[in-house]
Amino acid sequence: MSYFRKIVVSAATLLALTSWSAQAKEFRLGLITPPPHIWTKAAEAFGEELSEASGGAHSVSVFPARQLGNEAEMLQQLQTGALDMAFMTVAEVSNRAPELGAFYAPYLADDIGHAGRILRSDTAKSMLEPLPGQVGVVGVGYGMAGLRQIVSRGEINSSEDLSGLKLRITPFTPILDFYNAVGAAPTPMPLPAVYDALANGQVDAIDMDAELIWVLKYYDHADTIVQSDHMMFPMVGLVSAKVWAGLSDDDRAMVAELMAKHVDSTIDSYVEKEAGWLEQIEGTGKAYKKVDASFFGDAIGEWNAIWSEKTSSLDALRETAASTQ
Structure with a gap:
């Protein structure tokens, strides 16, 4: 049974359990990324194609740059049906579905293209199947941002130089565990606050992808950029399970196909553009400085020990990574 067919079947079960009956026509889609970001552009393209494919019956209003709240707040809105859709970091979803934390295994992907192949695998798709019952959302497919790099206000020659540094992270457990193992002082911080925090010394360093390092000019207040490529950063296209349950089978199939297409398009965008940004x-x-896994010493082994107990998906993802190299 295909993944799309499975989520349509699971939605039928949800429909029997909910009083939600009105078929959604004007969808609201939230993101944390700014308007020029690849994810936001993909969301807008999805809305345009959905409107065209439905003969104008459906439309999508895109709300970028945290207009509807941070990701935790948007996820709550998806659960209640107050928000219809979101393009959201897998990081935030992993706070409620820990199995997804396996995607953040350090050096799971060899490079940006390999990361895309992992996310397009049947193993990755199967990890979305529990989300309707577990989190109250339907995951239709993956996109991504670039691999993670480190930008520092000071000189960095080894991982020991990261010890004790206030290092901005996205607020989720896998990356918190990683930088704790490194010996840094991981500091969760929303994206809009990062530039000023780095400029005024509120943080000493940041964990970020190449697109935003370049486009938002985080290098302005940096002495060292470490190209470590140490972690992939997936995104997932989500629909509220309550909203999904109120759609017809045809509309579910249309939404699933087109949203999956456009979140997947972000993978190609990053594969094409990341080398240029770097x-x-x-x-x-x-x-x-370009570094590899040896730069982080024992931290990777410590992360693996922690997360092998937290998720049963890590071994399966590693097998998939090995088979897609």
């Missing part, structure tokens, strides 16, 4: 960042004249 080249431009390297050309800023800041100290630029």
Whole structure:
């Protein structure tokens, strides 16, 4: 049974359990990313194609840049049906579905293209199946941002130089565990606050992808950029399970197909553009260091020990990663 067929069948079960009966026509879709971001552009393209495919019956209003709240707040809105859809970091969803934390295994992916192949695998898709019952959302497919890099206000020559540094992270457990193992002081912080925090020394370093390092000019207040490529950063297209249950089978199939198409398109965008962003960042004249897994010493083993007990999906993802190299 295909993944789309499975989520349509699971939605039928949800429909029997809910009083939600009105078929959604004007969808609201929330994101945390700014308007120029690849995810936001993909959301807008999804809305345009859905409107066209439905003959104008459906429309999507896209609310970027946390207009509807942070991701935790948007996820709550999805659970109640107050928000119809979101393009959301798997990081936030993993706070409620810990199995998804396996995606953040350090160096699971060899490079950006390999990360895309992992996310397109049957193993990855199967990890979305429990979400309607577990979290109250339907996951239709994955996108991603680039691999994670480190930007520091000070000189970084080894992982020991990260010890004690206030290092901005996305607020979720897998990356918190990683930087605790490194010996840094991981500091959760929303994206809009990052530039000023780095400028005024509120944080000493940040964990970020190449797109935002370049586009939002985080390198302005950096002495060192470490290209570590240490972690992938998936995104997932979500529909409120309550909203989903009120749709016809045909509309579910249309929404699932088109949303999956456009979240998946972000993978191709990052595969195409990431090397260029990194080249431009390297050309800023800041100290630029390329490192591999050995840079982090024992931290990777510590993370693996912690997460092998938290998720049963880690071994399956590692097998998938090995088979898609």
